[in-house]
Amino acid sequence: MPLCQTYETYMKDQEIPIYREYFIEDVREIKLAPWKGRGCNAAFLQLAGQEGVVEVRVQEIEPGKTLTPMKMGVDEAIYVAKGQGVGAVSGTKDGVKKTFEWGPHSLFLIPANTWYQLSNMSGTEPARLVHYNYLPIALTATPDLDFFLNHPDENGGSRVLDSIGGEFYSQAKAVEEASGKIRGAGSIDYYWLGNFFPDLKAWDKLSPYRGRGAGGRVIFVKFPTAEMDAHMSVFPSRTYKKGHRHGPGVVIVIPSGEGYSLMWPEGGEKLVVPWREGSIFVPPNRWFHQHFNLGGEPARYLAFHAPPQLMINAEKLEDAQRDQFEYPDEDPSIRERFEGELANRGLTSLMPEGAYQDRSFEWEY
Numbered sequence: 001m002p003l004c005q006t007y008e009t010y011m012k013d014q015e016i017p018i019y020r021e022y023f024i025e026d027v028r029e030i031k032l033a034p035w036k037g038r039g040c041n042a043a044f045l046q047l048a049g050q051e052g053v054v055e056v057r058v059q060e061i062e063p064g065k066t067l068t069p070m071k072m073g074v075d076e077a078i079y080v081a082k083g084q085g086v087g088a089v090s091g092t093k094d095g096v097k098k099t100f101e102w103g104p105h106s107l108f109l110i111p112a113n114t115w116y117q118l119s120n121m122s123g124t125e126p127a128r129l130v131h132y133n134y135l136p137i138a139l140t141a142t143p144d145l146d147f148f149l150n151h152p153d154e155n156g157g158s159r160v161l162d163s164i165g166g167e168f169y170s171q172a173k174a175v176e177e178a179s180g181k182i183r184g185a186g187s188i189d190y191y192w193l194g195n196f197f198p199d200l201k202a203w204d205k206l207s208p209y210r211g212r213g214a215g216g217r218v219i220f221v222k223f224p225t226a227e228m229d230a231h232m233s234v235f236p237s238r239t240y241k242k243g244h245r246h247g248p249g250v251v252i253v254i255p256s257g258e259g260y261s262l263m264w265p266e267g268g269e270k271l272v273v274p275w276r277e278g279s280i281f282v283p284p285n286r287w288f289h290q291h292f293n294l295g296g297e298p299a300r301y302l303a304f305h306a307p308p309q310l311m312i313n314a315e316k317l318e319d320a321q322r323d324q325f326e327y328p329d330e331d332p333s334i335r336e337r338f339e340g341e342l343a344n345r346g347l348t349s350l351m352p353e354g355a356y357q358d359r360s361f362e363w364e365y
């Protein structure tokens with residue numbers, strides 16, 4: 001993937017690690033380094049499928065510490081890999097703050113141009129957060145770091161906060177939509193609208209996700225003031241989802257579960273990505289990928305969505321012929337590997353035989 005030079009230079013200038021792998025096995029364990037002027041340890045992730053497209057920063061807040069206030073000219077979604085604390089968001093640097101408490105597996109949005117400050121409430125444990133935004137794309141359009149990191153307009157954040165009123169970080173609400181109208185959702189009937197999702201590991205308000213198989217369920221997340229969105233899929237023990245592909249920049253984080261994913265370019269070799277809580281990976285541009293649950297519990301994965309222009313007809317069912325394959329059409333080695341992995345653990349597959357026989361097989365919900 002061609003890179004954004006302004007963003008590349010900016011990253012290198014921060015003198016913190018830049019991880020350029022296919023996957024991170026546990027983001028809670030990777031090495032960070034002090035980020036000058038920011039009061040925390042941090043690293044950038046530029047995994048193979050996100051390079052030059054989306055930013056991921058991992059930031060750690062020491063026990064009892066509050067970070068330097070920060071403002072960016074792009075929306076930023078934050079997932080809490082570990083720890084608990086308080087967020088304070090305001091329209092201007094010294095303006096009235098909207099505060100909320102976050103904990104392990106929280107997901108929240110910091111709107112573009114608002115000031116925000118994060119504090120770790122624990123006196124003993126560090127907190128680790130995963131920040132996701134579209135900065136590299138934005139810098140390609142406007143290669144001016146100050147425009148995004150140091151914008152003189154002090155009212156941009158206030159406008160965003162005013163537009164949504166006092167309930168900015170209250171509990172998300174379910175919104176019904178005609179089936180098929182939600183970006184990337186296939187046959188989902190509703191999404192959740194809000195800036196704060198307190199605990200994705202415990203979230204149980206899920207909708208059947210019929211299009212992707214395995215009897216999986218999903219929450220589609222929309223943030224009221226952002227074009228960025230996300231979803232979390234939950235799928236049963238000892239099953240696997242249908243293989244599919246799309247564009248770059250979809251960053252997957254695991255809140256809970258145990259398994260692996262396969263990722264491969266058309267006709268190419270399959271890369272195995274083992275995952276568990278804290279893993280992060282990104283399917284490279286147009287590579288097929290497929291998720292397998294080897295654990296005894298349902299597995300959960302949160303997917304931060306790339307800019308819609310890059311999804312390249314991604315997850316829509318009308319593209320299923322080209323961008324998604326049904327179980328009867330998959331390479332037989334896919335099923336063999338899954339059953340072999342389970343056998344190594346003394347387990348058997350719970351995939352119904354009918355799914356391998358009938359292309360229109362439907363799980364019961």
Ligand SMILES: [Fe+2]
Pocket residue numbers: 244245246250283289
């Ligand atoms: Fe995908």
